[in-house]
Amino acid sequence: MHTYMLMPDVNSTLKRLRSHYKLVIMNEDTFEEVVKFKLTRMSVYVFFSSIFILMIGLTSALIVFTPLKYYLPGTGGSNVKQVREYRALKIRTDSMEQALKFQDNYLKNIQKVLAGKITKLDTNTIDIPKLEKLPE
Template sequence: MTQKRLKHKEILDRLLIKNRLIIINEDTFEELFSFKLNIMSVFVSVSLSAIFLIAITTFIIAFTPLREFIPGYSSSKLKRDATELALKSDSLTLALKKNEAYIKSIQKVLSGQLEYAKFNKDSILAVTDDVPPTANLAASKTELALRNQVAKEEKRDSKKQILKRK
């Protein structure tokens, strides 16, 4: 156990030994500047510089148009155009269904399969309208029980807080 401690202490001492870095002009041997460093401070400063560089790079890529050059990312204009085209295609399909129903009804009238008095453009279009199913938004029994339980707990907690204040 003591040898482990000695080894750790030796490593820590090596990390904290002060060294001097001197920059000298080779022609005149003039000292331009010098630093007192230790291995630990160099390691910490290099690590912080790397983290800062990674953060800045990530920020630049994430919040500038540079992200469009990365494979897999699409431009915001392309996404906007795709949504507009999807909406237009949906409305065009709906209009196409209505037109097909109208044409079929006219064909029935022209072939004599349908009486003229029953033919009405509004009734034909009403057949093609897709009505979304209504959702049941009423609370279930378990949800009502949970609501009651939460309300009781809130009342109990508020009473405890009032008693603590007094």
């Protein structure tokens, strides 16, 4: 038993790509032909492919040659120096935030002490020696 693979006829495909069509744009009220085009499938394919490639080229140029690249992640818009500066600023901001929290806590504790609202008293006793009177 033989199996045959059906191959599309290359000549018929080329004929379909090269066969001519007419595109007519008419005025609906007067049936007057406003514009008429003679087209082939190949010319339509080439036209839309060219438009597609042109759009890709314009988009790429817009990204590469304008500051827009800095807003896209992974495009190399940020260099190593900027990344280092960002990390240094982040570390500095974090340390300033922590210092501010410590300072705020310290001021709150001082306000409590001054207002007499101490929640925990020192329970250690201190032995203060009494001063003896000196003979006159």
